[in-house]
Amino acid sequence: xTMEQVPVIQTRNLDKSYYLGKERIPVLRSISFxxxxxxxxxxxxxxxxxxxxxxxxxACLDTPTSGDYFFNGENISSLSENRLAEIRNRSIGFVFQxxxxxxxxxxxxxxxxxxxxxxxxxxxxxxxVREILERFGLWERRRHKPNEISGGQKQRVAIAxxxxxxxxxxxxDEPTGNLDSHTAGEILVVFDDLSAEGNTIIMITHERDVxxxxxxxxxxxxxxxxx
Amino acid sequence: xxxxxxxxxxxITMSLIEMMSHKLRSALSVIGVMLGVxxxxxxxxxxAGIDVFINRKMVKWAGSVWFVxxxxxxxxxxxxxxxSPSLRFSDGPYLEHNARDVRYFYRTIERRSDIVISGRNExxxxxxxxxxxxxxxxxxxxxxxxxxxxxxxxxxxxxxxxISWELAQRIRAQMRLARVTDETLVGRKCTxxxxxxxxxxxxxxxxxDNKPWHLRRSVLMPIVTMQRLMTGFDPDPGSVRILVNDxxxxxxxxxxxxxVLRSRHRGVEDFEIRTADWIxxxxxxxxxxxxxxxxxxxxxxxxxxxxxxxxxxxxxxxRIHEIGVRKALGARRLQIFVQFTVETITxxxxxxxxxxxxxxxxxxxxxxxxxxxxxxIEPTLFVSHLFGVFGIIVFxxxxxxxxxxxxxxxxxxxxxxxxE
Ligand SMILES: Nc1ncnc2c1ncn2[C@@H]1O[C@H](COP(=O)(O)OP(=O)(O)OP(=O)(O)O)[C@@H](O)[C@H]1O
Ligand SMILES: [Mg+2]
Numbered sequence: 001x002t003m004e005q006v007p008v009i010q011t012r013n014l015d016k017s018y019y020l021g022k023e024r025i026p027v028l029r030s031i032s033f034x035x036x037x038x039x040x041x042x043x044x045x046x047x048x049x050x051x052x053x054x055x056x057x058x059a060c061l062d063t064p065t066s067g068d069y070f071f072n073g074e075n076i077s078s079l080s081e082n083r084l085a086e087i088r089n090r091s092i093g094f095v096f097q098x099x100x101x102x103x104x105x106x107x108x109x110x111x112x113x114x115x116x117x118x119x120x121x122x123x124x125x126x127x128x129v130r131e132i133l134e135r136f137g138l139w140e141r142r143r144h145k146p147n148e149i150s151g152g153q154k155q156r157v158a159i160a161x162x163x164x165x166x167x168x169x170x171x172x173d174e175p176t177g178n179l180d181s182h183t184a185g186e187i188l189v190v191f192d193d194l195s196a197e198g199n200t201i202i203m204i205t206h207e208r209d210v211x212x213x214x215x216x217x218x219x220x221x222x223x224x225x226x227x
Numbered sequence: 228x229x230x231x232x233x234x235x236x237x238x239i240t241m242s243l244i245e246m247m248s249h250k251l252r253s254a255l256s257v258i259g260v261m262l263g264v265x266x267x268x269x270x271x272x273x274x275a276g277i278d279v280f281i282n283r284k285m286v287k288w289a290g291s292v293w294f295v296x297x298x299x300x301x302x303x304x305x306x307x308x309x310x311s312p313s314l315r316f317s318d319g320p321y322l323e324h325n326a327r328d329v330r331y332f333y334r335t336i337e338r339r340s341d342i343v344i345s346g347r348n349e350x351x352x353x354x355x356x357x358x359x360x361x362x363x364x365x366x367x368x369x370x371x372x373x374x375x376x377x378x379x380x381x382x383x384x385x386x387x388x389x390i391s392w393e394l395a396q397r398i399r400a401q402m403r404l405a406r407v408t409d410e411t412l413v414g415r416k417c418t419x420x421x422x423x424x425x426x427x428x429x430x431x432x433x434x435x436d437n438k439p440w441h442l443r444r445s446v447l448m449p450i451v452t453m454q455r456l457m458t459g460f461d462p463d464p465g466s467v468r469i470l471v472n473d474x475x476x477x478x479x480x481x482x483x484x485x486x487v488l489r490s491r492h493r494g495v496e497d498f499e500i501r502t503a504d505w506i507x508x509x510x511x512x513x514x515x516x517x518x519x520x521x522x523x524x525x526x527x528x529x530x531x532x533x534x535x536x537x538x539x540x541x542x543x544x545x546r547i548h549e550i551g552v553r554k555a556l557g558a559r560r561l562q563i564f565v566q567f568t569v570e571t572i573t574x575x576x577x578x579x580x581x582x583x584x585x586x587x588x589x590x591x592x593x594x595x596x597x598x599x600x601x602x603x604i605e606p607t608l609f610v611s612h613l614f615g616v617f618g619i620i621v622f623x624x625x626x627x628x629x630x631x632x633x634x635x636x637x638x639x640x641x642x643x644x645x646x647e
Contacts, residue, residue: 089557
């Protein structure tokens with residue numbers, strides 16, 4: 001590894017176990033891999049393989065039981081809760097399978113949320129929200145509530161919300177899982193575009209043809225990466 | 228530091244957005260607090276009303292002690308009793324001088340007697356009083372016809388009197404039966420035994436519902452008049468009424484007063500002591516009522532607090548998933564905490580303000596409540612109570628709201644996100 005290229009993501013022997021009472025349930029076992037700047041990585045595996053668990057750790061939502069995780073060269077395992085929140089806020093965009101828009105807030109307010117949390121000044125917030133909503137053709141819908149738009153539109157709002165803070169990595173947990181195949185195709189095109197612009201993307205998927213869009217596929221079986 | 232201030236700002240913004248976008252939920256919690264505060268304020272208003280009654284209305288009787296002649300003497304006692312001059316008018320001034328705890332003696336001589344006005348017979352209580360005692364007795368009366376006795380009448384012992392409204396009514400009823408057309412009484416003579424007094428005025432109650440029994444059928448005259456014309460200077464006054472220094476410890480003070488009177492009666496206790504015991508009874512009754520209301524108030528306070536906590540907790544469990552989303556988007560602990568805390572404070576303050584307004588309702592029905600309770604409760608609101616309650620409920624709101632806020636901010640993002 002050379003000095004000028006710190007990998008965005010580097011894990012060393014990540015383990016994650018859940019405990020049910022005294023019983024230990026290992027979910028991830030010695031996960032070690034590297035993702036470089038601009039890569040489009042797809043994580044595949046069967047249901048229960050530990051994909052979401054891994055992605056949550058990578059997205060700083062969860063912490064590993066043991067092992068080291070370096071995000072942009074910083075060791076996450078030793079960080080405070082507040083610092084983690086800050087990393088999530090500044091450097092990580094997360095797209096969920098079930099969109100997770102806040103139902104009472106308008107589209108614009110949903111997209112604005114991450115910027116409010118990092119205290120971006122209001123005019124700057126409005127400028128960036130407008131920019132991103134226009135890019136996804138959602139500007140006309142800005143005053144609508146999430147339940148007034150289609151699934152594909154919801155997912156585009158969610159992507160806009162993830163992108164608005166210009167993160168260094170975009171994580172997506174089955175972003176097309178709740179969409180029909182046509183709409184799913186459209187969303188995948190969005191990710192292709194983002195990748196083409198140089199964004200780093202890590203996406204979970206079940207489906208092989210979805211994974212085809214990625215530049216690299218990581219196979220997870222029972223919590224371990226297939227070589 | 229700057230980060231923290233920014234976080235607080237963000238939390239406040241978020242809570243405002245939240246409250247605006249969940250109007251029904253916000254309204255419900257406001258109402259919960261409002262009812263708590265309102266019932267508390269209303270209760271305090273009523274309790275204060277009782278206190279006012281005890282302190283202002285009853286104080287007149289509270290420190291009074293009446294000495295009256297004992298009439299239940301055994302034959303054996305009668306022999307020793309003959310030593311004693313028995314109860315005299317002059318016992319009053321004597322006590323005033325010689326008993327430390329006697330503040331004041333009501334200079335009053337009382338008799339029952341037949342009277343004649345304009346040829347009509349009636350029976351009435353006849354009372355000679357000094358100016359101060361009479362003024363105090365007539366505090367809730369006014370002169371309805373004629374004029375009050377003058378200072379000069381009191382000083383010179385003029386042969387003048389005033390009579391009560393009920394006595395006047397009875398005389399007039401008799402006049403009507405006898406078809407006497409001229410019903411004026413002021414200016415006529417009132418004959419008591421061998422003496423005739425000029426009637427200068429008639430008094431009656433200011434509040435028609437408040438008619439003290441001892442004044443209903445009575446003739447009042449200056450004490451000097453009574454002494455000069457009817458009883459002599461030092462008669463049996465009927466009763467000797469004194470006022471003790473401290474109304475709260477009558478029994479204790481009497482231990483010093485009674486021996487003074489007994490020694491004047493040459494060691495014979497031929498008098499009975501009457502205090503306004505019923506005042507203590509009424510007082511303790513009212514105190515019990517106040518206590519009961521106090522308990523109800525505390526309960527309503529708890530209910531108010533619990534309703535805040537309930538609303539906050541339920542709104543948090545409603546929003547666990549949302550808290551997860553916010554955390555995934557990078558919300559810091561402090562931001563979430565402030566959001567919920569500000570929401571609690573704002574809602575409890577709003578509820579508090581509305582509750583204060585609503586709680587003042589008894590003041591609107593002041594008259595009605597006063598009447599319905601025979602003057603025992605005169606709804607009274609102290610500003611200190613009002614703001615005290617407000618302070619307490621906001622404090623309770625914050626305390627009960629803090630736990631949910633803390634709980635929300637501590638939530639693990641992954642677990643919160645999994646929650647549906
Ligand atoms: N909080 C938890 N407590 C206990 N076990 C858990 C918990 N979360 C996940 N697991 C277990 O960890 C394993 C991996 O779960 P994970 O959600 O990562 O799977 P996944 O690969 O994302 O599956 P899917 O494709 O269905 O989303 C599963 O067996 C699951 O039951
Ligand atoms: Mg999953």
